[in-house]
Amino acid sequence: MAKKKIHIENTVRRLRFNNNEMTQLELADLVGISRQTVVAIEKYKYTPSLELAFKIALAFNKEIQEVFFIN
């Protein structure tokens, strides 16, 4: 398999706004991370672990591939 780095994007920011304009802090408290980590995920500066990705998807009641995807 090629060693090409994959770029994972997400729809966390849009999903937050679609969920009654949930704040970053509310999402952070919901999944047990810091607000700074939510900021980093939304800016694609940090790719969460599989466990955290599932937690975020569950927080929005979505499938993981609806939240995180390869562009």
Next chain:
Amino acid sequence: MNIKIRNTLTEIISVAIAITWIYSKLNAAANMSIASIAQVLVQGIGISILAAIFSAIAIHIVSAIITKSKEKNVVDERDNIIEFYALRLSNVIFGISLLIILALLGWFNLPINFGIIAITLSVFLASICSTFLKIYLYK
């Protein structure tokens, strides 16, 4: 300024205070005995711990007064990764410093006093570099 950067700043402040204190006490290091140098270094480490505690309290109080809010200090997987990077950097810096110090001691036949002081200062240097890396990664 978020809580992570505030915590990291307290580390830098405490290390800076300790280095300043050690530097002021070790002016005549060449003429000092190893025991007295060790005493100063241990006191310096103690001062850095006390400075870290007091500066953390002061910075958190000032920040709470200015922002009028109390931010929870949540440690998550990203913080652990950043801590790991910082630890790796400090290990590398300390390792390189140790090699350089040992080489200099051997080549220039410097007294062991300088070696002990340089090794302690390289610990502080590694600590400062790792905290700057943490600030960069938290931003």
